Amino acid sequence: MKYIHPEKFAAIVDHARKTNPFYARTIPENGPVPVLVREMLRKNNDEILNGHQFNSHSSGAQATTVKIFINAERKGFDAPFVQDMVRRMGGPLPRMDIIYPRDYYVPFFLSIFTPIPEQVDALLQNYSERQSVALITYPSNAVLLAKEIIDRQLDFGFMKRIGMISESINKQQTALIKRAFPNARLWSSYSSTETGMISFQCPYEPxxxxxxTDKLGIEILDEQGNECEIGQVGSIVLTDYTNRQMPLIRYEIGDLAAFAVCPCGKIDYPALQSILGKVRGCFLHRDGQRVIFLSLSWALSNIPTVRQFQVIQHEIEHFTIKIVADRSVENLVVAAFTEDFGYTPLIDFEWMSVIPRDPNGKFYESICHV
Ligand SMILES: [Zn+2]
Incomplete structure (x- = not known):
């Protein structure tokens, strides 16, 4: 099973073969077009960037860092798609976004690095001043907000809609968020730095x-590289028809999903189910604050030779890092922790050749036991 637009696919392949040295080398004339695994992108990153200065990077589902050139054309596909889904949910509401500052410009915005109590206060203030009743943030942050609201016994019954982006979300997280925001409709989208929006939760069938699929070719492949049937979970392989500067053709992004048939019968776009991506998580600092695993994650992913990692917090000042990297980076890793925490916790290193997914299919970038 796959959704590939034949002419759009042929056009981007032809363009890439003629303009990009990597694809000229790897795609023979008249095919076949090989799958580009993430590790291959990482190894040939500069050649695939083809002289374009990268303007973003992705740590992706398995925390393997790649540099990306985001093309301006993608907004022309993503924005109307999102607007259509929001319209189907009842139209836009006054809202606040609590996200990474660089993601995009929005008028009522708070940095994701704002301490959680201040985030909660800002949401209350925005409700009282401008009737803001919607929020967009990352699932890991929504969980921290929910805990704070429950601990402070605040009434957030006014919140009508919470959108969660950029990460996988599980049922326990959803249950906690619903406790704190009992009247909010929760929605999620699935996107990647590499390709922008991939899918949006059905407004009728959650x-x-x-x-x-008018922007992306989507294939789902099993471990042997064969196409999966409807309902069969496999690896997502994307072709971005729009990015002519840094073409991504048959790119295996590292997330899992299954094609499905959505029973809504109202939306022509094909359906996905069981999307299994990255879970970012958070850590407890010794001042009692829980901090989302974002700035430290990016600092780690920027250390040379670091290909994959997972950080586990056993006690407030005791961590294990599972890491795929050259052992010479140990001091740089410790320095990244010190910079992020403001003190140096005890860090055990486990040097790995590959870090597996959780048995449920998600990849946990961090695990917190405190
Ligand atoms: Zn649907």
Whole structure:
């Protein structure tokens, strides 16, 4: 099973073969077009960037860092798609976004690095001043907000809608968020730095997503590289028809999902189910604050030779890092922790050749036991 637009696919392949040295080398004339695994992108990153200065980077589902050139054309596909889904949920509401500052410009915005109590206060203030009743943030942050609201016994019954982006979300997280925001409709989208929006939760059937297949070719492959049947979970392989500067053709992004048939019958885009990506998580600092695993994650992913990692917090000042990297980076890793925490916790190193997914299929970038 796959959704590939034959002419759009042929056009980007032809363009890439003629303009990009990597694809000229790897795609023979008249095919076949090989799958580009993440590790291959990482190894040939500069050649695939083809002289374009990268303007973003992705740590992706398995925390393997790649440099990306985001093309301006993608907004022309993503924005109307998102607007259509929001319209189907009842139209836009006054809202606040609590996200990474660089993601995009929005008028009522708070940095994701704002301490959680201040985030909660800002949401209350925005409700009282401008009736803001919607929020967009990352699932890991929504969980921290929910805990704070429950601990402070605040009434957030006014919140009508919470959108969660950029990460996988599980049922326990959803349950906690619903306790704190009892009247909010929760929605999620699935996107990547590399390709932008991939799919949006169906506004009618929350177990399903609809994929933006006029921008992306989507294949789901099993471990042997064969196409999966409907309902069979496999590896997502994307072709971005729009990015002509840094083409991504048959790119295996590292997330898992299954094609599905959404019972809504109202949206023409094909459906995905069981999307299994990255879970970012958070850590407890010794001042009692829980901090989302974002700035430290990016600092770690920027250390040379670091290919994959997972950080586990056993006690407030005791961590294990599972890491795929040259052992010479140990001091740089310790320095990244010190910079992020403001003190140096005890860090045990486990040097790995590959870090597996959790048995449920998600990849946990961090695990917190405190
Ligand atoms: Zn649907």
């Amino acid at each position: 177990d399903y997503h609809h994929a933006i």
